[in-house]
Amino acid sequence: MNNQPSRSQFSLNNASTEVELDLLNAIVLDDIAYPWNPESPESDAYFNSLEEELPLSDLLNDVEMTTACQNFYSQTDKLWPIIDTQNALYKKFADFAPKNLLNKLGKIAINVVDQVNRLGSTLSLSDQLVHCVSEVLPGWDLEDLEVMARPLAYSMRGEQNDAVENTLATMQPVDWYDLSEVEQARLSLAIALYAISQVSS
Numbered sequence: 001m002n003n004q005p006s007r008s009q010f011s012l013n014n015a016s017t018e019v020e021l022d023l024l025n026a027i028v029l030d031d032i033a034y035p036w037n038p039e040s041p042e043s044d045a046y047f048n049s050l051e052e053e054l055p056l057s058d059l060l061n062d063v064e065m066t067t068a069c070q071n072f073y074s075q076t077d078k079l080w081p082i083i084d085t086q087n088a089l090y091k092k093f094a095d096f097a098p099k100n101l102l103n104k105l106g107k108i109a110i111n112v113v114d115q116v117n118r119l120g121s122t123l124s125l126s127d128q129l130v131h132c133v134s135e136v137l138p139g140w141d142l143e144d145l146e147v148m149a150r151p152l153a154y155s156m157r158g159e160q161n162d163a164v165e166n167t168l169a170t171m172q173p174v175d176w177y178d179l180s181e182v183e184q185a186r187l188s189l190a191i192a193l194y195a196i197s198q199v200s201s
Helices: 017-030 041-052 060-095 099-119 123-134 142-156 160-170 181-200
Strands: none
Touching: 017 099, 017 123, 060 123, 060 181, 099 181, 123 142, 123 181, 142 181, 160 181
């Protein structure tokens, strides 16, 4: 290759020029080419040399690798209920409440149900609803939220969808911020009820 550009032909005034030169050097001037067919016999030597440069066996032993994998899978398993619950909330309530409120209520409902199941807590459904909503509407008095949550919690003994649908039927199709504080609280309780039922099923 007689027409190879030399570094002296380029100005080294800034970092981007240096990066461009390094890239050009890697593409044009280096003798080692990337093996485009990984199944060819020549590619084994190339990949082996890369592995020797950064031996993963020095980073983690088998026990550490197994533990790290188990932790990773445990964390990803926790994400699926959140995603499923939030998708269900978006589908049901996207026209009634902002996405960030639905996200937060979904996460809180999952934590509440998990705490009840894991610790064997005797937290009533009404208390679970109040706990969820008090975190997204902190200006409300807990006793007032309890009064509003009781009819929803008692209807759960029958069919929770009826309680949610009845609440939605009384809501005006307006923007969340145009709802009164009482309507926001009632809707938030209905969303929390729906989220808890999704997580519990």
